[in-house]
Amino acid sequence: MSRNKSMRKPTGGVLNVPRKKKKYNFASETIFTKLGPAKVKAVRTRGGTLKFNVLSASYANVIDPKTGKSQKAEIKTVSANPADSQFVRRNIVTKNAVIVTSAGKARVTSRPGQDGVVNAVLIKE
Numbered sequence: 001m002s003r004n005k006s007m008r009k010p011t012g013g014v015l016n017v018p019r020k021k022k023k024y025n026f027a028s029e030t031i032f033t034k035l036g037p038a039k040v041k042a043v044r045t046r047g048g049t050l051k052f053n054v055l056s057a058s059y060a061n062v063i064d065p066k067t068g069k070s071q072k073a074e075i076k077t078v079s080a081n082p083a084d085s086q087f088v089r090r091n092i093v094t095k096n097a098v099i100v101t102s103a104g105k106a107r108v109t110s111r112p113g114q115d116g117v118v119n120a121v122l123i124k125e
Helices: none
Strands: 033-035 039-044 050-057 059-063 070-080 098-101 104-108 119-122
Parallel strands (some): 033 050
Antiparallel strands (some): 039 050, 059 070, 098 104
16 A cells, blocks of 8 residues: 555646655555454564554453553453444454453553554443
């Protein structure tokens, strides 16, 4: 997938592109974090830093807003996902997804496909 400018003008005519494609214009593939045994993939990014992609997760760091304490809780299922209704059926965890954990229902606050961890906050039921 490329993040280059469109090859066409708003009128539909073809633009004369002055250069070839560049490596920094390519986007990475979308990572869909699924439920299952923990799997994390390290990806080298521009500048040599590492980005960790969670391919599958079985636990989440859940914070209780009342007490301010966090705990590691097992993820049982995904109950709602505003990004896509099909993600609930496929048990895909993204930011703002509502997950059912051993501690209760929680909303995911991290971006598992980019942060390398699943963080969540307990919500009132």
